[in-house]
Amino acid sequence: MKVVKFGGSSVADASQFKKVTDIIRSDDRRKVIVVSAPGKRNANDTKTTDLLISLGESINNGSKDEQIYNKVMDRFAEIAKDLNISGEVLGRIEKRIKEACEAVSRDYIAGLNALKSCGEDGTALLLSAYLQSSGLESSYVNPKEAGIFVSDEPGGALVLDESFDHLYELRRRDEILVIPGFFGYTPEGKLVTFSRGGSDITGSIVAAGVKAELYENFTDVDSVFCVNPTIVDNPKKLSTLTYKEMRELSYAGFSVFHDEALIPAFKEKIPVCIKNTNNPAGQGTMIVNKREEKDGHVIGIASDKGFLNLYVSKYLMNRELGFGRRLLQILEDEGISFEHAPSGIDDMSVIIREHQLPKEKEAVVTRRIAEELHVDTITVERDMAMIMLVGEGMNQTIGIASQAATAFRHANVNIEMINQGSSEVSMMFGIKSDGLASAVQSLYRTFFS
Structure with a gap:
């Protein structure tokens, strides 16, 4: 059937x-x-x-x-x-x-x-x-x-x-x-x-x-x-x-x-x-469910616009218990879902679809983060695009990130954010939206031409 x-x-x-x-x-x-x-x-x-x-x-x-x-x-x-x-x-x-x-x-x-x-x-x-x-x-x-x-x-x-x-x-x-x-x-x-x-x-x-x-x-x-x-x-x-x-x-x-x-x-x-x-x-x-042939490494390049980056920085953030949970709790309280949350020892970015955080709600969220988490820096960068390299063979291949970075350089597009999923099936790059087409074209030439 x-x-x-x-x-x-x-x-x-x-x-x-x-x-x-x-x-x-x-x-x-x-x-x-x-x-x-x-x-x-x-x-x-x-x-x-x-x-x-x-x-x-x-x-x-x-x-x-x-x-x-x-x-x-x-x-x-x-x-x-x-x-x-x-x-x-x-x-x-x-x-x-x-x-x-x-x-x-x-x-x-x-x-x-x-x-x-x-x-x-x-x-x-x-x-x-x-x-x-x-x-x-x-x-x-x-x-x-x-x-x-x-x-x-x-x-x-x-x-x-x-x-x-x-x-x-x-x-x-x-x-x-x-x-x-x-x-x-x-x-x-x-x-x-x-x-x-x-x-x-x-x-x-x-x-x-x-x-x-x-x-x-x-x-x-x-x-x-x-x-x-x-x-x-x-x-x-x-x-x-x-x-x-x-x-x-x-x-x-x-x-x-x-x-x-x-x-x-x-x-x-x-x-x-x-x-x-x-x-x-x-x-x-x-x-x-499974394909044996994985010699292509990167099998697809997906891309989408309409994202923003909510960035917070605080000295010794990594030693503050529950900081990430409290930051995400504020977003939950305001009815906002997030897509990705790459972080460092003193900073954290939260990638959000722009429609989830309109300007009027942005003011409420940034005020709450400043008052409740006492951060040193908080910024919201709009007009972001995400590009994702996908392929189950990527985790077996050395140099994928290096090749991708070179492709972005050839396209004269700056990488704002990199996030690799723990599954190692995908690698995501955040850039400004106006560089999307040229970056994707350069990545295609690198991995498929």
Whole structure:
């Protein structure tokens, strides 16, 4: 049995639905299908989920935006019309969207979760109906029916262990099962969404639950590239990655895969294949538990902007018990999560996503650090970018850091921070954002050309 997930670009319009159906039909082991909400049809289009979020915000602000509501319904109506799907299916989609809009008025957070999930739910209803009309036995399966139970953390739900036993029961069913991604239910029956991009998470959870032989994730690229193709022209394609490598790359800016999505598949050692809906015969990229060939050393270069460096310095910091804990406690008190925390004997940096620490909150945090920790220096440096070298073979290779430093020098980019994970799968560099492109290009020439 294979579990197959189709991303937003794969279900953006009726022509993509037909490609998806051909892919499912071509392999009778593709028994469980997980779908995203309809994505962009072109560069100027808007994702369905973004429309639903805007719709929810308008309701919360006191007036439902009928124009946005009509755009959402038009997306589903156009797909249904082009696929010749009955109005009864479209009616079910509209009924659920209206109910979610009413829920937003009563409870904004819970209602918005319900509204956001309507994109995936509508796709699943349409695809199941189209598979049936194409002669394939198929059923829509709601996540509650499937047994996807999650924690009550709206917009950041985590799967509960009890889900996997329920999901295994899906193996008893003979038809093709179509499950909407992105959301589950608490044991009390409350609908809760995963973090954005969470359909990847659903696919991995379902694959682990049914103990699939393979989890196929169809998107709009032929494979994973070793570097962002918008920064480097025609970069090397990666045929095989390990789970650890892909997670590091996903976290650090690779948009192909949600960074949390691989964990359930990783625990069950289920291989994952990333493929292109528009080129299903392509080899794709396999993600596996272990790969023997590690002679590439650095297999990928990930990069992302939008970071800041909170830097504190205090003489004899290393002899002050609990200093790091108290610093991070201040961030926790203010609702701020951090990414990295490299330190020296008298200083400590905390790398934070910029949106976590807006200017108004920065003043509160720096005041508390100064008053409660009595530091000598405290600065906040914004407009930072992070570049990560990834590869399980790196820990067996002498000179990676030296080669990287030379590449930064050739790019005339100053390294503001270096942090190497204890797993030795990755090495991260912090730089100013304006040097990102030239630094990545120089690193690519060093490690891949």
